Amino acid sequence: MPLSLTKRGLMLLMRAIGFFIGLFGIAARAFDFPLRHCGSRITQPTSEPLLLLSGVQLAKLIRRRKVKCIDVINTYIDRIKEVNPMINAIVKDRFEAAQQEALAVDKRLSEEQEDEATLEKKWPFLGVPLTVKEAFELHGMPNSSGLVNRRNVVSKSDAIVVALLKQAGAIPLGVTNCSELCMWYESSNNVYGRTNNPYDVQCIVGGSSGGEGCALAAACSVIGVGSDIGGSIRMPAFFNGIFGHKPTSGVVSNEGQFPVAMGAQEEFQCTGPMCRYAEDVEPMLRVMAGPGVHKLKLDKKVPAQKIKFYWMEHDGGSLLVSRVDEELLQAQKKVVRHLETVLGASVQHVKLRQMKYSYQIWVTMMSTKNHDGMETVKLQELLGDHGKPVWPLWELMKWVLGMSTHTFPSIGLGLLEPVLKYDSQTCLVGMLGNDGVFLYPSHPQVAPKHHFPLTRPFNFAYTGIFNALGLPVTQCPLGLNSKGLPLGIQVVAGPFNDHLTLAMAQYLEKSFGGWVCPGKS
Numbered sequence: 001m002p003l004s005l006t007k008r009g010l011m012l013l014m015r016a017i018g019f020f021i022g023l024f025g026i027a028a029r030a031f032d033f034p035l036r037h038c039g040s041r042i043t044q045p046t047s048e049p050l051l052l053l054s055g056v057q058l059a060k061l062i063r064r065r066k067v068k069c070i071d072v073i074n075t076y077i078d079r080i081k082e083v084n085p086m087i088n089a090i091v092k093d094r095f096e097a098a099q100q101e102a103l104a105v106d107k108r109l110s111e112e113q114e115d116e117a118t119l120e121k122k123w124p125f126l127g128v129p130l131t132v133k134e135a136f137e138l139h140g141m142p143n144s145s146g147l148v149n150r151r152n153v154v155s156k157s158d159a160i161v162v163a164l165l166k167q168a169g170a171i172p173l174g175v176t177n178c179s180e181l182c183m184w185y186e187s188s189n190n191v192y193g194r195t196n197n198p199y200d201v202q203c204i205v206g207g208s209s210g211g212e213g214c215a216l217a218a219a220c221s222v223i224g225v226g227s228d229i230g231g232s233i234r235m236p237a238f239f240n241g242i243f244g245h246k247p248t249s250g251v252v253s254n255e256g257q258f259p260v261a262m263g264a265q266e267e268f269q270c271t272g273p274m275c276r277y278a279e280d281v282e283p284m285l286r287v288m289a290g291p292g293v294h295k296l297k298l299d300k301k302v303p304a305q306k307i308k309f310y311w312m313e314h315d316g317g318s319l320l321v322s323r324v325d326e327e328l329l330q331a332q333k334k335v336v337r338h339l340e341t342v343l344g345a346s347v348q349h350v351k352l353r354q355m356k357y358s359y360q361i362w363v364t365m366m367s368t369k370n371h372d373g374m375e376t377v378k379l380q381e382l383l384g385d386h387g388k389p390v391w392p393l394w395e396l397m398k399w400v401l402g403m404s405t406h407t408f409p410s411i412g413l414g415l416l417e418p419v420l421k422y423d424s425q426t427c428l429v430g431m432l433g434n435d436g437v438f439l440y441p442s443h444p445q446v447a448p449k450h451h452f453p454l455t456r457p458f459n460f461a462y463t464g465i466f467n468a469l470g471l472p473v474t475q476c477p478l479g480l481n482s483k484g485l486p487l488g489i490q491v492v493a494g495p496f497n498d499h500l501t502l503a504m505a506q507y508l509e510k511s512f513g514g515w516v517c518p519g520k521s
Contacts, residue, residue, distance in 0.1 A: 056280055059127060069126075073101075079219055080220045087198050088192070089214040091174075091176065091211065092134070092142050092174055094140065094141065105171075125169045125284075130170040131215050132174075137162065141175045143155045143258055145178060146181065159253075162225060164290050170223065176212040177192050178211060179207035179208040179407070182227065197214065197240065206240070209244075212224040212236060224273070226273075229265060234442055239446070241516060243278055243475065244273075244474070245285060245502065246466065246473045252292065276514075295496055296496060305344065311440070312351065315462065321458050324441050325446055331487045352427065358464065429469060434497055435497075442463065446486065472497060474505045
């Protein structure tokens with residue numbers, strides 16, 4: 001897809017601005033005094049049995065009265081107290097309320113004699129620890145999305161998905177960190193500070209659901225709620241070695257989170273489950289989808305042998321993003337060889353030239369009007385919390401003097417916003433049909449060092465393209481690289497074929513091991 005001369009010029013401008021941002025990133029790093037940790041840069045591993053069970057398994061033990069809910073909750077609280085000072089994933093806890101709710105579960109089970117099948121139908125996640133991205137409303141918890149002038153906002157109700165999970169029996173332990181306004185892929189803000197990767201605290205956790213991915217990876221939680229408009233579930237899931245699912249667009253409710261998606265953003269933003277174990281993703285999605293669950297094919301079982309497989313090792317060489325790490329390429333090829341030799345599947349290598357323009361496609365789709373003709377809200381307005389618009393250039397000058405309340409990534413995106421518009425198309429949806437999946441890198445690099453995203457602001461295009469296309473995607477962990485950082489891969493399917501990616505998540509977990517506890521080789 002050739003670009004016009006004007007578009008080529010615009011691309012050069014974006015690269016120049018990217019370089020400018022990179023220089024500021026280096027300056028920011030120079031003035032950012034790192035946290036000093038005694039000993040290891042990796043969180044302590046755990047061998048506590050209750051921390052190493054899936055949500056499904058925990059709920060089963062609680063329903064069968066083989067373990068008390070209060071013991072599960074207290075075990076998780078102890079784990080959070082042990083490692084959270086190092087990683088800063090959970091930014092506000094509700095431990096006392098969670099303990100009271102756990103005691104209520106145990107009391108109910110001691111007094112009622114309902115059979116296990118009835119209990120499972122009513123409360124599929126009975127007593128299971130849950131964490132929630134701070135951008136979502138959780139009654140009694142803050143809801144700032146990292147914006148300083150919202151630091152005193154406290155939720156008076158629950159977001160729809162949070163309410164549904166609580167009704168299913170889950171017990172929230174607290175809320176987790178995100179990037180300012182959920183607009184960046186490093187979770188750091190001027191309200192709560194920075195979250196550190198449990199596999200190496202010098203590395204990022206991703207964003208914007210980075211605190212959620214980190215809490216899950218560090219065994220501080222077992223199931224979590226995230227949101228995704230450009231990879232905000234899948235990048236943190238990848239950087240932290242867990243499972244994260246972006247559902248088909250328009251199925252799971254986005255209500256009850258800040259910022260409120262408007263215009264095209266409303267159509268492409270997705271709320272979805274984040275989990276340590278693959279078997280929790282599908283039951284979580286069933287609960288979170290609520291009345292929209294009938295749109296999905298979650299009851300349809302498709303043997304892996306019946307799935308058509310396609311793969312592509314990189315985007316084709318975009319000048320805006322990094323090259324894919326060699327160890328990520330090798331991990332992907334290992335999956336392909338496994339599918340061919342063990343499963344006996346035919347895995348077709350494809351070259352979709354449109355993927356080279358993933359960032360441009362995403363920007364175009366996010367900049368259009370929705371079906372009702374509503375304009376997308378500008379970042380300048382969001383930074384002002386829908387009050388007086390914030391002028392990015394003025395904020396940049398204030399930031400240089402240490403006087404701005406906003407983070408540099410938010411200011412940089414505000415500066416770039418007026419020039420980031422392109423148009424394109426894709427043939428991926430037609431290729432996948434209703435029985436195909438596409439294997440694609442989750443990100444061009446494993447979790448980089450803090451501030452590195454400032455030098456590579458467009459790397460999120462590897463995930464963002466699938467928001468623009470409205471496709472279901474599951475990020476699946478594939479073990480650790482030579483430096484002990486998580487590897488992973490995206491599994492993509494056609495619209496409303498989430499069941500295919502979820503089935504592959506379970507298959508890949510069985511074949512490659514899934515989540516690896518930090519600190520364990």
